[in-house]
Amino acid sequence: MHVISETSSNGVIERTFTLGDITGVLWSPESAADGAPLLLSGHPAGMDKKAPIHVARAHASVTTDGFHVATIDIPGHGDRPRTARDNHLIDGFRRARADGDPSFGRILADYCACVAERAVPEWRATIDALQSLPDIGAGAPIGYVGMSLSSAIGIPLTANEPRITAAMFGWASAHDDLLEAAKRVTVPIEYLLPWDDQEIPREFGLELFGAFASENKVLHAFPGGHHQVPRDGGVDTRFFARHLGGVSAA
Amino acid sequence: MHVISETSSNGVIERTFTLGDITGVLWSPESAADGAPLLLSGHPAGMDKKAPIHVARAHASVTTDGFHVATIDIPGHGDRPRTARDNHLIDGFRRARADGDPSFGRILADYCACVAERAVPEWRATIDALQSLPDIGAGAPIGYVGMSLSSAIGIPLTANEPRITAAMFGWASAHDDLLEAAKRVTVPIEYLLPWDDQEIPREFGLELFGAFASENKVLHAFPGGHHQVPRDGGVDTRFFARHLGGVSAA
Numbered sequence: 001m002h003v004i005s006e007t008s009s010n011g012v013i014e015r016t017f018t019l020g021d022i023t024g025v026l027w028s029p030e031s032a033a034d035g036a037p038l039l040l041s042g043h044p045a046g047m048d049k050k051a052p053i054h055v056a057r058a059h060a061s062v063t064t065d066g067f068h069v070a071t072i073d074i075p076g077h078g079d080r081p082r083t084a085r086d087n088h089l090i091d092g093f094r095r096a097r098a099d100g101d102p103s104f105g106r107i108l109a110d111y112c113a114c115v116a117e118r119a120v121p122e123w124r125a126t127i128d129a130l131q132s133l134p135d136i137g138a139g140a141p142i143g144y145v146g147m148s149l150s151s152a153i154g155i156p157l158t159a160n161e162p163r164i165t166a167a168m169f170g171w172a173s174a175h176d177d178l179l180e181a182a183k184r185v186t187v188p189i190e191y192l193l194p195w196d197d198q199e200i201p202r203e204f205g206l207e208l209f210g211a212f213a214s215e216n217k218v219l220h221a222f223p224g225g226h227h228q229v230p231r232d233g234g235v236d237t238r239f240f241a242r243h244l245g246g247v248s249a250a
Numbered sequence: 251m252h253v254i255s256e257t258s259s260n261g262v263i264e265r266t267f268t269l270g271d272i273t274g275v276l277w278s279p280e281s282a283a284d285g286a287p288l289l290l291s292g293h294p295a296g297m298d299k300k301a302p303i304h305v306a307r308a309h310a311s312v313t314t315d316g317f318h319v320a321t322i323d324i325p326g327h328g329d330r331p332r333t334a335r336d337n338h339l340i341d342g343f344r345r346a347r348a349d350g351d352p353s354f355g356r357i358l359a360d361y362c363a364c365v366a367e368r369a370v371p372e373w374r375a376t377i378d379a380l381q382s383l384p385d386i387g388a389g390a391p392i393g394y395v396g397m398s399l400s401s402a403i404g405i406p407l408t409a410n411e412p413r414i415t416a417a418m419f420g421w422a423s424a425h426d427d428l429l430e431a432a433k434r435v436t437v438p439i440e441y442l443l444p445w446d447d448q449e450i451p452r453e454f455g456l457e458l459f460g461a462f463a464s465e466n467k468v469l470h471a472f473p474g475g476h477h478q479v480p481r482d483g484g485v486d487t488r489f490f491a492r493h494l495g496g497v498s499a500a
Contacts, residue, residue, distance in 0.1 A: 216482070222467065
């Protein structure tokens with residue numbers, strides 16, 4: 001892991017890094033507690049590691065909960081090139097969406113699965129590298145949060161990565177592989193489901209929630225379409241503070 | 251309204267009262283803030299206004315949020331006699347449940363509707379009486395919380411009572427009248443749904459959630475059967491503190 005830059009503002013230290021082809025950012029409290037939890041935060045599809053809404057959420061976790069928050073560019077996003085297959089699938093689901101073609105959902109899910117194949121081992125290598133940093137270490141509890149494309153990555157990641165002990169997902173595209181991965185997720189999870197999503201059938205979200213093997217799982221559903229999420233605290237149960245242990249009194 | 255007794259313990263004043271045939275309890279902070287919210291709390295089916303789990307929740311709302319919390323015995327519960335029709339329906343659904351008879355759900359829902367017809371006007375009269383108390387008054391924001399039978403009462407109550415501005419329901423028995431009432435509920439709501447309820451079909455809970463006209467509504471679903479609810483904060487979004495305004499810093 002090569003730290004490319006280190007800056008600090010409003011109590012948050014930001015380190016950009018590379019790890020082989022991976023490009024990422026680590027946000028940390030200016031004075032992190034020993035053993036502070038590490039939250040892996042997948043960025044929204046179509047954005048990148050420095051998207052303002054994504055950075056704002058990371059800062060909130062750092063300042064409210066005292067967490068380290070790490071993110072990496074999803075393959076084909078931010079500083080990272082797309083493959084020919086990425087372009088083929090993206091063109092395909094965009095065309096299908098524009099045409100109202102019912103194959104849209106399947107092509108989108110194929111694209112998500114194709115990206116996840118690459119992103120899962122990248123996240124695991126990133127965890128190794130982050131744990132080698134002296135201010136994080138191997139003992140920090142680790143959580144994962146990521147919606148839509150970042151859920152298509154996070155669900156198989158969490159199924160295969162025992163170091164992740166709590167996770168939040170939502171808006172995942174319907175794919176049988178995802179149902180199979182969910183059956184191997186046993187850690188506490190929360191799942192967010194927009195009730196009126198035009199892009200992903202509600203029934204798939206309900207089926208996916210049912211598939212998680214976790215004994216401790218909660219589905220939060222709310223009105224609205226694919227890009228809406230309650231911002232009034234309506235789905236905020238302090239999930240990571242409860243499961244990873246917040247270190248701040250906030 | 252006749253106050254029958256007044257006692258105080260652990261910072262909570264408890265007043266038992268009668269209002270005509272209605273028997274109830276009001277819990278208040280020892281030093282309530284002016285305009286402190288009033289939470290109407292329906293007790294669980296088969297229990298009464300002083301059931302320990304119900305009292306414990308009321309005390310928590312008083313001490314954590316600074317709310318007044320009021321409850322009344324559901325008709326046929328606690329100090330209140332059952333009618334012949336109550337007994338007939340209760341015998342009917344108990345027999346159907348024991349026999350595995352599919353008519354169980356319908357008879358249970360008929361019983362809930364039959365009780366709600368009486369309880370809704372009783373709650374409205376109780377609100378009138380509580381607002382006439384000098385330490386509550388007409389300006390206090392009012393919420394309603396009640397599960398299963400107390401949802402079968404609370405949903406039509408909230409549909410018909412504009413003074414209630416936020417409500418939590420869950421575990422409601424499948425009944426068309428309830429769907430119709432839900433379509434007239436417009437205030438913020440939360441709905442709790444146990445994923446593996448053997449007594450009430452999951453599909454009804456999902457249909458009922460969809461029916462609420464509220465723009466601000468959240469469904470929380472979690473594993474477990476009819477009598478289970480997460481106690482680890484997994485469905486706690488500080489709903490009433492957000493919608494009625496908590497008065498404590500806790």
